[in-house]
Amino acid sequence: MTYMTPFTTWIDLKDGTIPKAASVQTQQLSDMRGLFADRQAEVALLAQNPLIYRVYNATNNAKEEGQLLYSTTVIYPGEVGDEYFMTKGHYHAKGDRAELYYCLQGEGYLLLQTPEGEINAQAMAPGAASYVPPYWGHRTVNTGLSNFVFLAVFPADAGYDYKTIAERGFAALIVAKNGQAQVVPNPNYLARV
Amino acid sequence: MTYMTPFTTWIDLKDGTIPKAASVQTQQLSDMRGLFADRQAEVALLAQNPLIYRVYNATNNAKEEGQLLYSTTVIYPGEVGDEYFMTKGHYHAKGDRAELYYCLQGEGYLLLQTPEGEINAQAMAPGAASYVPPYWGHRTVNTGLSNFVFLAVFPADAGYDYKTIAERGFAALIVAKNGQAQVVPNPNYLARV
Numbered sequence: 244m245t246y247m248t249p250f251t252t253w254i255d256l257k258d259g260t261i262p263k264a265a266s267v268q269t270q271q272l273s274d275m276r277g278l279f280a281d282r283q284a285e286v287a288l289l290a291q292n293p294l295i296y297r298v299y300n301a302t303n304n305a306k307e308e309g310q311l312l313y314s315t316t317v318i319y320p321g322e323v324g325d326e327y328f329m330t331k332g333h334y335h336a337k338g339d340r341a342e343l344y345y346c347l348q349g350e351g352y353l354l355l356q357t358p359e360g361e362i363n364a365q366a367m368a369p370g371a372a373s374y375v376p377p378y379w380g381h382r383t384v385n386t387g388l389s390n391f392v393f394l395a396v397f398p399a400d401a402g403y404d405y406k407t408i409a410e411r412g413f414a415a416l417i418v419a420k421n422g423q424a425q426v427v428p429n430p431n432y433l434a435r436v
Numbered sequence: 437m438t439y440m441t442p443f444t445t446w447i448d449l450k451d452g453t454i455p456k457a458a459s460v461q462t463q464q465l466s467d468m469r470g471l472f473a474d475r476q477a478e479v480a481l482l483a484q485n486p487l488i489y490r491v492y493n494a495t496n497n498a499k500e501e502g503q504l505l506y507s508t509t510v511i512y513p514g515e516v517g518d519e520y521f522m523t524k525g526h527y528h529a530k531g532d533r534a535e536l537y538y539c540l541q542g543e544g545y546l547l548l549q550t551p552e553g554e555i556n557a558q559a560m561a562p563g564a565a566s567y568v569p570p571y572w573g574h575r576t577v578n579t580g581l582s583n584f585v586f587l588a589v590f591p592a593d594a595g596y597d598y599k600t601i602a603e604r605g606f607a608a609l610i611v612a613k614n615g616q617a618q619v620v621p622n623p624n625y626l627a628r629v
Contacts, residue, residue, distance in 0.1 A: 247569035249548050249556045254538075254563045301565060308501075309532035309570050309591065339502035343589050345447075345538070355442050363442045370447045372494060372587070376440035377502050394565070396536050396589040398502065 259392030281324030310399035332382025336402025349391035452585030454492035474517030503592035525575025529595025542584035
């Protein structure tokens, strides 16, 4: 039998990046059109087209049952209207695959929802290990003034469903009200009927 | 459908413990009889019966395919003869389940071996994310002067096989030679034939 060789991925503790990442995904506002609730604010900000977040994928492990994938994500601070910078958010293609987020820097929320639109929000700061149970869609939100950085670990065969969120949105938004993060209903959410 | 509720486990960044752990396993030398190579040194040290390591299990997630389990481990500094304090080590009962270790404090090694006795050693320090690929038995070793602390994440259905290591040992030891960690062959290792 041939075995995969063990390895170590080094995370830069200054900024949470992975200098030797297998791949890096960069998301600017233009890559996220339609995901923020305030479309006028989005259009106005597109002139600057700010960097919203970067994902540093540690490995290219085979997408097989039993293997894990892991990455760090850096969400930059900022707002589109009063909605904080966030990730696109997704469900897992294999819905029963869970995920663990471990916060390295900054502060933010793990925002989750069931396929039926039930919302849950987990506040995160360094030391928080937040669990995405099976079937919950999930997105992360930077509610602080500095970068929000976390390590994500998930089964390599989980896969991604970004389409459901892109089409229907999340049932809640996380917005700044008098400088405080608040979870509020999303008027644009398209519930399943 | 009923969904599991998302939650956050807080890791104490001072010492890597989980104050609200679902369970804690404490391993003293008397719990590890026969695992260190120098039996005379082990017997002599049993009078003090030092604490070797503690595991803080974050959750009691169901041991189902798709779920994850996670924990922090604190290995205290010390030696039995010239062999550093370490964990018992195990294979996964489901051999194809991988695991991720993320170092939080201190320095040490992830020591791995295949069922046929091939050895691999990954040096770890804060920022190291070390991958245990499918089928590799694994043990962690504190080669530093302070606590060696790491977060472990693994599929909830991986299960444990401690018996193989207890009966056959690892093919290599990590020992102190002139204050430096060295990986050396284990004269007591029982290879499969």
